Amino acid sequence: MTVQEKSWKEIPPAGICWKPSTEYLTGDWKTYKPIMDSEKCTRCTLCVIFCPDGAIHWNPGKEDIEFDYDFCKGCGICANECPTKAIEMKLE
Amino acid sequence: MFSEWKFTAKDIAEKADLFMSGHRACAGCAAATVMRLVLKAVRGPIIATSATGCMEVVSSIYPYTSWATPWIHTAFENVAANASGIEAALKILKKKGRIKQQRIDVIAFAGDGGTYDIGIQALSGAVERGHDFLYVLYDNEAYMNTGIQRSGGTPHGASTTTSPAGTVIPGKVQYKKPIADIMVAHDMPYVATASPHYWRDLITKARKGIEVDGPAFLHTFAPCPRGWRSDPSKSIEISRIAVETCIFPLWEAINGEYQLSAPSKVIALRPERKKPVREYLKMQGRFRHLFTPKFEKIIDEIQQLTDKRWQRLLKKCGIV
Ligand SMILES: Cc1ncc(C[n+]2csc(CCOP(=O)(O)OP(=O)(O)O)c2C)c(N)n1
Ligand code: SF4
Ligand SMILES: [Mg+2]
Numbered sequence: 001m002t003v004q005e006k007s008w009k010e011i012p013p014a015g016i017c018w019k020p021s022t023e024y025l026t027g028d029w030k031t032y033k034p035i036m037d038s039e040k041c042t043r044c045t046l047c048v049i050f051c052p053d054g055a056i057h058w059n060p061g062k063e064d065i066e067f068d069y070d071f072c073k074g075c076g077i078c079a080n081e082c083p084t085k086a087i088e089m090k091l092e
Numbered sequence: 093m094f095s096e097w098k099f100t101a102k103d104i105a106e107k108a109d110l111f112m113s114g115h116r117a118c119a120g121c122a123a124a125t126v127m128r129l130v131l132k133a134v135r136g137p138i139i140a141t142s143a144t145g146c147m148e149v150v151s152s153i154y155p156y157t158s159w160a161t162p163w164i165h166t167a168f169e170n171v172a173a174n175a176s177g178i179e180a181a182l183k184i185l186k187k188k189g190r191i192k193q194q195r196i197d198v199i200a201f202a203g204d205g206g207t208y209d210i211g212i213q214a215l216s217g218a219v220e221r222g223h224d225f226l227y228v229l230y231d232n233e234a235y236m237n238t239g240i241q242r243s244g245g246t247p248h249g250a251s252t253t254t255s256p257a258g259t260v261i262p263g264k265v266q267y268k269k270p271i272a273d274i275m276v277a278h279d280m281p282y283v284a285t286a287s288p289h290y291w292r293d294l295i296t297k298a299r300k301g302i303e304v305d306g307p308a309f310l311h312t313f314a315p316c317p318r319g320w321r322s323d324p325s326k327s328i329e330i331s332r333i334a335v336e337t338c339i340f341p342l343w344e345a346i347n348g349e350y351q352l353s354a355p356s357k358v359i360a361l362r363p364e365r366k367k368p369v370r371e372y373l374k375m376q377g378r379f380r381h382l383f384t385p386k387f388e389k390i391i392d393e394i395q396q397l398t399d400k401r402w403q404r405l406l407k408k409c410g411i412v
Binding site: 019021048052054076 | 101102104105106109111112113114115116117118119120121122123124125128129151152153154155156157158160288291317323324325326327328329
């Protein structure tokens, strides 16, 4: 099945959103960027849990935290909540 | 009644998001964290439905969807009716052998406007009819999506665009409706409150709400930096201080029996840990006017009201 892109004016009233929002990057919203200090980080994953944007991932293979700057809006929740203060918000 | 589900932080971190990245909630929106965390609690396939409001709008801007699960939105006032219909349809389709899955859970999401105010008739009816679904209220304490209008969930003294603090009124004149108690009064099997800082408690309660037979209601606290005029980085911290001040105590009522949850129980057992409401109010611009001589007495009123409701809750929990 091929999906044809129609504008919202052309779709029936009960329309369907069909494109995953992971194709819509929100990373350019940010003014400040979280930078993690790998030495201070204890891999507690609290930042992964609290991030409203799901922009921080736990990579079990590497046993490490990964920031996805394509989606990070720079809110700073991760830096605020990090128990060891391993994350610093830096002007982009 | 509930399964023994044990999980670590890494289990949660590893589990894929059903509320995906690329949604357009404001930076620092705690409601988005609530959505992610509730959906980490699923035990299998689900069908979700949302009332109109921020979490619906930000997740479904055509042609994009942030839902990695079947999801339906129809209107502002009827999310509980949607959930009722979905649940009833699933039942009959299963009976007729038209669907293979043994179990598909139904979760409804709505804001405070969609719950305390316009959605309460649909919610009350769905609960009275006994549909098996989890209803999640994400309470950002105003109609945020349309520009910060006051709702039945807006607290006393908060400035909103329709309860503006000025020379006449000190922000909202009325008090926050005790919605979760109203739901307990429906004599339903499971009602709980949760705050995203206490993520483990929140996820556990969401799972219980999913597992319980019949309707469940989860009242989550969702700081909104846009409407609360607060620092976006402080949303999770505010959700902690709301619990520590007893502005938003954590409890659950299983078959109508109230019990305090651990973060609030600690405060009940050691009252010296209860923080003054000032600490909560001062973090938010919507209460800024209260820190002026003209309206300062409202802070005392909020403290008294908070203490009164806390004492009442302790009684219900059998702790006095
Ligand atoms: C019947 C109806 N009235 C009004 C609206 C406009 N409207 C859309 S969202 C909204 C406010 C939603 O507030 P709330 O439920 O608290 O969710 P929030 O936006 O705060 O997340 C309003 C008034 C509507 N969509 N339908
Ligand atoms: S207005 Fe508030 S609730 Fe709505 S998306 Fe923004 S921060 Fe979230
Ligand atoms: Mg709201």
